[in-house]
Amino acid sequence: MKAFAYVNAANEKEAIAALSPSARAGQRDALTAARSGQPSSVPISGGMDLLGLMKDYIVSPDRVVSIKGLDQSIAGADGGLRVGAAAKLADLAEHAQVRKLYPALATAADSVGTPQIRNMGTVGGNIMQRPRCWYFRNEEFNCLKKGGSRCFAVEGENQFHAIFGDGPCHIVHPSSLAVPVIAYGGRFRVAGPNGSRDIDAGEFFQMPNTNLYGESVLQPNEIITHVILPAPGQRSAGYEVRFKQSHDWPLAMASVNLVMSGPTVKSARIVMGAVAPVPWRVPAAERVLAGKTITEAVAVEAATAALAGAKPMSGNAYKIQIAKTAVKRAILKAAGA
Amino acid sequence: MPVTLTINGQRHQLRVEPRVTLLDAMRTRLDITGPKRVCDRGACGACTVIIDGRTYYSCSMLAVEAQGRNIRTVEGLTPIDSATGATSRAGGVAQGKLHPVQQAFCDHDGLMCGFCTPGFVMSTVALLEKNPNPTAEQAKRALDGNLCRCGTNIGVLKAALSAKGVVRG
Structure with a gap:
C-alpha cells in the first residue's frame, strides 16, 4: 500500500x-x-x-x-437503542438487550464474516464499508465507480450483483447492518465540521445515478458517531441466505419489523439487502402485510410483491427466488410462525 | 514512527512506517514467525493472534494500532521458545511440553502441512479460555474464521473438543 x-x-x-x-x-x-x-x-x-x-x-x-476513540457503548436510550459507531460487531451480536429487542440487528451482526472480523470490525465500519464487487476490488479494472467508463459487471461475471436499481453501476450494498437499521426506522448521528446532525438511515444511502463514487451522503470530513434506533415493533426478525456460512456476504437478506395490534399487523417495514446498490425497502410488500394476520400465504404474497420490479442481469436471475425466500422466511420468523 | 508492542508478555520497541501491519512487524522485524502470511486480506486466518482475549487477523491491523494491547501468538503458548524468549502465557504448562491445545492437535491429526496450524491453535485457545467445554456447534462457529486447504478440519474439531486443561482466560 x-x-x-x-x-x-x-x-x-x-x-x-x-x-x-x-x-x-x-x-x-x-x-x-x-x-x-x-x-x-x-x-x-x-x-x-x-x-x-x-x-x-x-x-x-x-x-x-x-x-x-469514538464511543463504543451499546445502551438503551429514549425508549430505543443507541450504539456507538466504534462498538465491535461481536459486542453488538452478543448484547442481551439487542438480541431480545432487535433480533434482526443481532442476527445481522452475528452473521458478518468470521469471528475475527466481528472482533475487529466496528458498527460504523460495517455501514461504511465499500462495495465487494470484484471489478471494483480489482486493481486491474478501472470501472465506473473508480472513474472509468464502464461497469464490467454488465457483460461480465454478475452472479452476485444487483437485481434492482438500473445501474449504471450494479453493486449491491455490502452492509448487513444497514438493512435492519432501516427496518427499525433508525438514524445515523453524524459529526462534521459544523457539529452533529441526525440522518434518517433510509435517506443516508445513495444510488449510483446520484453518487457514483460513494455510497452515502456522508462527506469525507464527516463520521458516523452513533446508530440510534427507536423502540422496535412487537415482532421483528432477519433472515439471510448464504452461499457459505462464514467468510462471506449474504446472497440476499431481509429484515422485517412489525407493529402489531393483537394478532394483526398494524404496520410493517421490510428491507432487503444484497439486491441493490442501497438497502432496498419494499413498500409494496409492507402494504400487503398491513391489516393482516401472518400466514404462509400472506408471507408469500408479500415476498412476491417485494420482488415484483426486479430486473436481473445475465447471471443473477436466481437471486430473485433467493430474495423472495429471504423475505418470506423473515416474515414468518418475525411472526413466530 | 516509534511503536511499542507487548507480545507474549514482552515489550518490543521498534520504528516502523504507519503502513506496516502487525503481522509484518512481528514476522520481519521481531522474528515472531508463528503467525503466517497467506492471503494478507483477512480471509484465511493463518495470521490469527489473540489480542486482549479475542482473536484478530494480524494482517488486517496496523502495528501502530496494536500498541498498548496484550498480543499473544503461538510462540507464547509454551515456555521453550528461545528465539523470542517468550514466557508461558498458558499457566501451569511445564517446560518442554506442548500447550494442551497443541498436544490435542497432534493427538487428533489436526494438521497436515501445518501452515494454517498456528492460527487454528490460537483460535482454539481463545475459544477454550472462554468456554472450556464447547459443543461441536460452538467450536465450529469459533473456528470458522480459519481455513485449512489440506482438509484437516475434522481433526481440528476433534482436537478442539478434546483438549483438556486449558486455563480460563
Whole structure:
C-alpha cells in the first residue's frame, strides 16, 4: 500500500479537523474527488475493510486518521437503542438487550464474516464499508465507480450483483447492518465540521445515478458517531441466505419489523439487502402485510410483491427466488410462525 | 514512527512506517514467525493472534494500532521458545511440553502441512479460555474464521473438543 501519515485522533473534534482538507490541499482534494471519489484523508476504526482496499490500491490516502476513540457503548436510550459507531460487531451480536429487542440487528451482526472480523470490525465500519464487487476490488479494472467508463459487471461475471436499481453501476450494498437499521426506522448521528446532525438511515444511502463514487451522503470530513434506533415493533426478525456460512456476504437478506395490534399487523417495514446498490425497502410488500394476520400465504404474497420490479442481469436471475425466500422466511420468523 | 508492542508478555520497541501491519512487524522485524502470511486480506486466518482475549487477523491491523494491547501468538503458548524468549502465557504448562491445545492437535491429526496450524491453535485457545467445554456447534462457529486447504478440519474439531486443561482466560 502507499505510504501515509498516521494521525491518532483523541476525540471527534480532532478527527474531523484531521479529515478536513487544509486550504491548500483543498483544491487538489476537490480535483481528485471529482475524478474518482478519493479523499486524501480517510478514517480508520477496525481497519478490516480499509486495509484491504489500501493493499489493493483501490484507496490510496495521504493521511489515515484513527477514530478508535469514538464511543463504543451499546445502551438503551429514549425508549430505543443507541450504539456507538466504534462498538465491535461481536459486542453488538452478543448484547442481551439487542438480541431480545432487535433480533434482526443481532442476527445481522452475528452473521458478518468470521469471528475475527466481528472482533475487529466496528458498527460504523460495517455501514461504511465499500462495495465487494470484484471489478471494483480489482486493481486491474478501472470501472465506473473508480472513474472509468464502464461497469464490467454488465457483460461480465454478475452472479452476485444487483437485481434492482438500473445501474449504471450494479453493486449491491455490502452492509448487513444497514438493512435492519432501516427496518427499525433508525438514524445515523453524524459529526462534521459544523457539529452533529441526525440522518434518517433510509435517506443516508445513495444510488449510483446520484453518487457514483460513494455510497452515502456522508462527506469525507464527516463520521458516523452513533446508530440510534427507536423502540422496535412487537415482532421483528432477519433472515439471510448464504452461499457459505462464514467468510462471506449474504446472497440476499431481509429484515422485517412489525407493529402489531393483537394478532394483526398494524404496520410493517421490510428491507432487503444484497439486491441493490442501497438497502432496498419494499413498500409494496409492507402494504400487503398491513391489516393482516401472518400466514404462509400472506408471507408469500408479500415476498412476491417485494420482488415484483426486479430486473436481473445475465447471471443473477436466481437471486430473485433467493430474495423472495429471504423475505418470506423473515416474515414468518418475525411472526413466530 | 516509534511503536511499542507487548507480545507474549514482552515489550518490543521498534520504528516502523504507519503502513506496516502487525503481522509484518512481528514476522520481519521481531522474528515472531508463528503467525503466517497467506492471503494478507483477512480471509484465511493463518495470521490469527489473540489480542486482549479475542482473536484478530494480524494482517488486517496496523502495528501502530496494536500498541498498548496484550498480543499473544503461538510462540507464547509454551515456555521453550528461545528465539523470542517468550514466557508461558498458558499457566501451569511445564517446560518442554506442548500447550494442551497443541498436544490435542497432534493427538487428533489436526494438521497436515501445518501452515494454517498456528492460527487454528490460537483460535482454539481463545475459544477454550472462554468456554472450556464447547459443543461441536460452538467450536465450529469459533473456528470458522480459519481455513485449512489440506482438509484437516475434522481433526481440528476433534482436537478442539478434546483438549483438556486449558486455563480460563
